[in-house]
Amino acid sequence: MSPERPRLVLRDVSIAFGGLRAVHEVGFEVRPGEIVGLIGPNGAGKTTLFNIITRIYRPDTGEIHFGDRDLLRLVRHEVIAHGIARTFQNLLLFNQLTALDNVLIGLHSRMRAGLVACGLQLPRMGREERAMRDRAEQALALVGLAGVAGQRARNLPFGHQRLLELARALASEPTLLLLDEPGAGLNAEELDGLTNVIRHIRDDMGIGIVLIGHTMRLVLGISDRVVVLDHGVTIAEGRPGEIRANPDVVRAYLGKAETHAPA
Amino acid sequence: MALLGQVLASGLILGSLYALTALGFVIIFRATGVINFAQGEMMMIGAIFALILYQDYGLGYVPAFVLALVGAWLTGVLLERVAYRPLLNAPVFTVILSTVAVAQMLRSGVRAFRGNELSLFPPILSTAPFTLAGITLTPLGVGIVAVSLACLLAFVAFFRFTRIGWAMRATAQNKEAAALVGVSVPQVFSVSWGISAALAAAAGILLAPLIAITPDMGAIGIKGFIAAIMGGYSSLFGAVVGGFLLGVVENLAGVYISSGFKDVVTFGVLIAVLILRPAGLFGSAGTQRV
Amino acid sequence: MRRPGRGWGAGIGWLLATAGLAALAAVLPEYPRFVLSLTLVNAIAAMGVNLSMGYAGQVSVGHAGFAAIGAYTTAILMGRLDVSFWATLPVGGALAILCGILIGLPALKLSHLYIAMVTFGFGQVVNLISLNWVDLTNGPNGLAVPPTSLGGYVFSPDSFYYIIAAFFLVLSWIAGNIVRSRMGRGFLAIRDSEVAAESMGVHLAKYKTIAFAVGAFYGGMSGALYAGLSNYVNPDAFIFPVSVLYLTMNVVGGMGTLAGPVVGALVFTVMPELLRGFAEYKEFLSGGLLLLFLVFFPEGLVGMLDRLGDKLVRSAPAGTASATDVA
Numbered sequence: 073m074s075p076e077r078p079r080l081v082l083r084d085v086s087i088a089f090g091g092l093r094a095v096h097e098v099g100f101e102v103r104p105g106e107i108v109g110l111i112g113p114n115g116a117g118k119t120t121l122f123n124i125i126t127r128i129y130r131p132d133t134g135e136i137h138f139g140d141r142d143l144l145r146l147v148r149h150e151v152i153a154h155g156i157a158r159t160f161q162n163l164l165l166f167n168q169l170t171a172l173d174n175v176l177i178g179l180h181s182r183m184r185a186g187l188v189a190c191g192l193q194l195p196r197m198g199r200e201e202r203a204m205r206d207r208a209e210q211a212l213a214l215v216g217l218a219g220v221a222g223q224r225a226r227n228l229p230f231g232h233q234r235l236l237e238l239a240r241a242l243a244s245e246p247t248l249l250l251l252d253e254p255g256a257g258l259n260a261e262e263l264d265g266l267t268n269v270i271r272h273i274r275d276d277m278g279i280g281i282v283l284i285g286h287t288m289r290l291v292l293g294i295s296d297r298v299v300v301l302d303h304g305v306t307i308a309e310g311r312p313g314e315i316r317a318n319p320d321v322v323r324a325y326l327g328k329a330e331t332h333a334p335a
Numbered sequence: 336m337a338l339l340g341q342v343l344a345s346g347l348i349l350g351s352l353y354a355l356t357a358l359g360f361v362i363i364f365r366a367t368g369v370i371n372f373a374q375g376e377m378m379m380i381g382a383i384f385a386l387i388l389y390q391d392y393g394l395g396y397v398p399a400f401v402l403a404l405v406g407a408w409l410t411g412v413l414l415e416r417v418a419y420r421p422l423l424n425a426p427v428f429t430v431i432l433s434t435v436a437v438a439q440m441l442r443s444g445v446r447a448f449r450g451n452e453l454s455l456f457p458p459i460l461s462t463a464p465f466t467l468a469g470i471t472l473t474p475l476g477v478g479i480v481a482v483s484l485a486c487l488l489a490f491v492a493f494f495r496f497t498r499i500g501w502a503m504r505a506t507a508q509n510k511e512a513a514a515l516v517g518v519s520v521p522q523v524f525s526v527s528w529g530i531s532a533a534l535a536a537a538a539g540i541l542l543a544p545l546i547a548i549t550p551d552m553g554a555i556g557i558k559g560f561i562a563a564i565m566g567g568y569s570s571l572f573g574a575v576v577g578g579f580l581l582g583v584v585e586n587l588a589g590v591y592i593s594s595g596f597k598d599v600v601t602f603g604v605l606i607a608v609l610i611l612r613p614a615g616l617f618g619s620a621g622t623q624r625v
Numbered sequence: 626m627r628r629p630g631r632g633w634g635a636g637i638g639w640l641l642a643t644a645g646l647a648a649l650a651a652v653l654p655e656y657p658r659f660v661l662s663l664t665l666v667n668a669i670a671a672m673g674v675n676l677s678m679g680y681a682g683q684v685s686v687g688h689a690g691f692a693a694i695g696a697y698t699t700a701i702l703m704g705r706l707d708v709s710f711w712a713t714l715p716v717g718g719a720l721a722i723l724c725g726i727l728i729g730l731p732a733l734k735l736s737h738l739y740i741a742m743v744t745f746g747f748g749q750v751v752n753l754i755s756l757n758w759v760d761l762t763n764g765p766n767g768l769a770v771p772p773t774s775l776g777g778y779v780f781s782p783d784s785f786y787y788i789i790a791a792f793f794l795v796l797s798w799i800a801g802n803i804v805r806s807r808m809g810r811g812f813l814a815i816r817d818s819e820v821a822a823e824s825m826g827v828h829l830a831k832y833k834t835i836a837f838a839v840g841a842f843y844g845g846m847s848g849a850l851y852a853g854l855s856n857y858v859n860p861d862a863f864i865f866p867v868s869v870l871y872l873t874m875n876v877v878g879g880m881g882t883l884a885g886p887v888v889g890a891l892v893f894t895v896m897p898e899l900l901r902g903f904a905e906y907k908e909f910l911s912g913g914l915l916l917l918f919l920v921f922f923p924e925g926l927v928g929m930l931d932r933l934g935d936k937l938v939r940s941a942p943a944g945t946a947s948a949t950d951v952a
Contacts, residue, residue: 126824152826164821166814168881176807177814181826183807187835190806191799197806224935240825370738421920427737428684432876433919435686435869439912447906557749564742599753605746610731613739 077104078139078155080248080280085124085134094120095131095304104247105278107270109295109312111285113325117304118284119161122250126151126158138248153181157241158250161284163233167226171217171236174225175208178243182207211243212236215269231262238269248280249273255290267294292316300324340470342586348476348545349558350582351483355538356559357566357574358490359531364568365507366527367419369430373438374535375556381407381536382543382552383445386454396459400540404533411532412525419524438553446550456543479541486537487575490530494571499526535559558585561605567615576616639798646790655783659854662786664894665793666851671874671886672800673843678872679880680809681836682816683732684741687748688871691721691844692851693755693863699852700768701761710773710853717849718842725841729834748868755860767859770852785854792850796843801883803839812836813881866908873915879925888926 080102087095095117102108110118123129125136127148136143141154157178166174183204185197212218215235220228225236234254241249251270255263267290273279285291292298292312300308300315302324308315315321356374363371384403388394394402418433460474494500499522505513506523514520535556546552558581566577584604589597608615650658670692677683698717702708728747732740755762762768773780773788780788803809811832814822823829852858870893878889893911900907922929 128820128824148823149826149828152824158824160821164818166817166821168817169810169813173810173813177810177822177825177827180807180811180814185807187803187808187839190808191803193802193806201806227935244826368738370741418916418920425919425923426682428678428741429919429923431684431686431738431741432872433916435872436912436916436919439866439869440909440916443906443908443912447909560742596757599750599757602746602750602753606743606750609735609739609743609746613731613735 077247077278077280078141079103080125080156080282081135081137082121082125083135085121085131085136087120087124087129087131093304095124095301097134098301098304098306099134100299100306100309102248102280102282104280105274106296107274107281107283107294109283109285109291109298110301111288111291111298111315112301112307115303116301118301119252120304121301122158122252122282122284125250126156149181152244152246155247156250157244157246157248159234159237159241159252159254161252161256163237165225165233165237165240168224170222170224171212171228171232171239172205172208172221174236175211175240175243176204178211178240179204179208182244208243211239214242214272215239216265231258234258234262235266235269238266242273246279248282250282250284252284253286254283256286263290266290270294338590340468342590343583344470344472345476346583346586347579348479348582349585350579351480352538352542352578353559353562353581354575354578355483355486355534355541356556357562357578358487358571359534359538360560360563361568361571361574362503362527362531362534364563365571366503367415367524368427369419369434370560371414371528371531372431372434373414373418373441374531374559375553376438376441377407377411377532377535377553378539378542378556379445379548379550379553380410380441380532381539382456382548383449384536385540385543386456386548390454390457400537403540404536407532407536408529411528411530414532415525415528419528420521442550442553449550451549453547453549455547458544475544479545482541483538486534490534493530499523503527558601561601563615564605565608565615570615573616580616639794642797643794646794647787650786650790658786659782660894660898662782662789662854663851664890665789666847666854667871667874667894668887668890669793669796669850670844670847671871671878671890672796673840673847674871675840675875675880675882675886676800676803676812676843677836677840679875679882679885680804680816681812681833682737683729683833683836683840684737685744685837685840685868686741686872687744687746687751687865687868688840688844689863689865689867690744690748690751691724691841692848692867693751693858693860694721694724695845695848695850696852696858696862697755697762697768697848698845699849700770700858703771703852704768710849711775714846714849717845721841721845721848722838725838725844726834728841729837732837733830733833745865745868748863748865752860752864755863762860765860767857767861770856770858772856773853780853782854782856789850789854792846796846797883797887800843804883808832808835816881869915870911873911875925876923877914877918877925879927879929879931882925882927882931885925885927 083099085095085098098121100108110121112118120129124131125143127143127146138154138156143151146154166177183200185200189197209218209221212221215238217232217235217239220232225233228236238251238254255266258266270281271294274281283291283295292315295312298310298312298315299306300321307320307324308318356378359377360371360374363369381403384406385399388399388402389396414437418437419430422430422433458475460478462473462475464471464473494503502513502518502523503526505516505518506520510520542555559578562577562581563574565581566575567573581601585597585601588600592600649661653661670688673691674685674688677685695717698720699710699713702713702716703710728743731743756764773785811822811827814825814827815829815832819829851862874889874893875886877892878887879885897907900910918925924932
């Protein structure tokens with residue numbers, strides 16, 4: 073493992089679903105410790121891009137490298153072991169599990185206990201479990217959910233569920249975090265709390281973040297750079313200030329009859 | 336060669352009944368996405384209704400047949416309300432289990448009322464064999480195939496030329512879109528389960544003269560299920576073809592292997608099809624999440 | 626935060642369970658003890674279904690097939706080849722696991738519907754083979770199973786209870802360990818969201834196969850123990866309604882909980898005994914209960930108790946904060 077933290081590099085990534093071009097020749101970079109915002113109207117291909125990076129889809133063309141690793145050679149469940157963790161636009165929590173268990177599953181790739189070790193409760197498994205529990209509790213504390221560790225995910229209020237998904241993704245100590253609309257549905261206060269957590273992740277943990285956002289306040293307010301997609305194509309890339317003023321971007325958003333729900 | 340022809344002809348008799356049952360399975364699957372494990376019990380219910388009306392109440396065969404179909408239709412609608420509708424949002428296997436539960440209740444319910452007695456349906460048509468082109472047939476056998484085909488054709492006409500048939504087709508393709516254009520999806524569900532039950536009942540009634548009527552005769556419904564899988568679980572046409580095909584294959588296995596292992600062959604085919612070509616002969620590949 | 630199921634509380638729990646089962650043996654007369662043995666045997670099979678289905682979400686509608694494999698392996702090896710009961714166990718277990726894996730493999734790519742059909746077909750095939758391969762299984766007449774011995778001691782159905790109880794305790798302990806471990810969490814993750822599970826690193830194919838294999842193993846053990854207990858196996862003991870019964874035990878008891886299958890086994894083994902005079906109604910009743918619970922109480926009895934416990938915990942003042950709660 074090189075001492076230098078890995079960069080995510082996408083080049084010419086394209087995918088079409090039955091004739092519909094979802095993503096076309098998209099390329100950008102994410103350096104360690106920077107937040108890249110990924111914005112664009114609905115259907116622009118942002119989540120599709122995440123799905124490609126995490127190998128849920130296979131792109132028709134293009135390359136994706138993470139450090140010196142060719143991501144396209146990986147299978148879905150291997151992605152997190154290489155340091156890339158994600159959250160989901162519509163929340164994919166393990167609803168019947170407790171918050172702590174949800175985060176523990178985030179640590180799945182960091183654990184080794186197999187069937188025999190688990191079934192017979194071998195001592196090395198016990199040690200591993202204890203260590204991982206501590207890490208899981210820390211992840212929960214980081215997002216401010218330490219008090220609800222024992223509650224089932226489905227019983228948590230929506231804002232806490234969003235934070236829980238974040239904690240789950242953080243638990244494995246990734247080097248790159250893909251956050252898909254983590255702020256959607258949060259009120260102003262919750263959004264501020266989330267913004268602080270994300271900033272802390274970048275500043276103190278040096279984790280690279282790609283942030284898909286609909287709430288301009290969150291994305292433009294916190295990103296170091298922004299990439300704008302429309303109809304699967306990159307239409308702009310630059311610092312938040314530049315993007316805000318970019319006429320193509322404004323047109324792309326206004327051109328669609330789209331309303332943002334009040335944050 | 337004559338033997339082969341004979342085997343084919345005999346296979347078509349049971350095959351036509353399998354086709355009716357298989358069609359019923361697939362109708363429900365296409366409309367509601369469920370495997371109805373109670374389909375065989377619908378056959379049994381149909382036969383029981385017909386038996387009671389014909390024997391105990393002395394109705395003519397045709398009125399008994401028709402009324403039994405109506406009774407089965409209503410039972411199917413009831414089943415839909417009780418075992419399916421409340422579980423619309425439940426995981427798939429919960430719904431499957433509920434049909435299993437209903438099947439068990441129907442079986443044991445009938446057993447509780449009538450005991451395990453074997454009833455014999457008096458033969459409607461003669462079983463005196465005659466030969467046609469070197470193949471031995473009976474009027475009963477021919478009658479069964481004829482009536483089955485008539486039922487199948489009636490269904491096809493219904494499906495293609497009536498409003499409800501169109502609604503069923505639309506719902507099978509896309510529930511939301513169908514609802515948007517004014518189709519009453521709950522009504523389509525009810526009708527689907529009703530028709531499916533009626534088809535199974537018809538098969539059961541036609542089958543009745545050939546075997547003994549017991550609470551367990553629904554076990555033969557499994558064959559319809561296998562036929563549906565063979566032909567393609569999402570294809571109506573496939574179900575019918577699968578039914579006839581299964582009847583013939585079974586007969587072939589029975590003649591050339593042994594009657595005991597005939598059933599093993601049948602289930603072996605089921606598992607093989609599921610593993611090698613889950614879509615069956617005519618179905619489209621099972622939808623997988625993306 | 627201490628892990629549930631570890632520490633002194635759990636240890637005492639197991640001691641109590643062991644003592645309880647031993648005490649029951651001393652107290653119960655012969656026939657009720659037989660019913661209890663049967664309950665434990667059923668509980669083991671139900672636990673298998675629970676692990677495959679309740680935890681990993683892999684539908685299993687033909688579990689009696691695995692029990693049949695275990696039972697017939699024991700019967701055939703003991704009766705025909707004079708193998709000791711104990712030696713038949715690994716063989717039966719291995720065969721069951723093998724079948725579980727074979728069934729599980731196509732299931733990896735298929736939807737729940739198809740898995741249901743495959744497992745159903747499997748159960749039917751095993752039953753048909755046991756009926757028709759008369760040379761091997763003696764067909765519908767079944768096979769007598771010689772009594773089990775250990776050292777010089779020969780077990781009667783009465784004393785076989787202790788063997789069953791011991792296996793029950795060990796297998797429950799293992800199941801509990803699996804469920805509370807990384808593996809169990811992996812299963813539950815798969816059940817709740819396969820996509821999320823994979824992005825968290827859970828190897829779907831491997832875990833689903835393991836779920837099937839472990840479930841099959843428990844089924845096989847249940848069958849072998851049944852053979853040793855009743856000293857007789859025949860195809861009727863493993864027909865489709867038996868698979869349904871295992872499912873019913875889980876649904877009513879509570880799938881995805883540890884105690885669920887045991888509670889369900891208790892209800893559905895003891896109830897038919899209480900309803901001796903009403904044989905026709907007991908199948909109707911169990912079908913009715915299955916339907917009732919599916920529609921109205923899908924989490925089962927133990928699940929309902931869990932929910933109740935949740936509510937009580939939530940209404941209590943926040944006492945679950947850990948020392949590191951800074952936020």
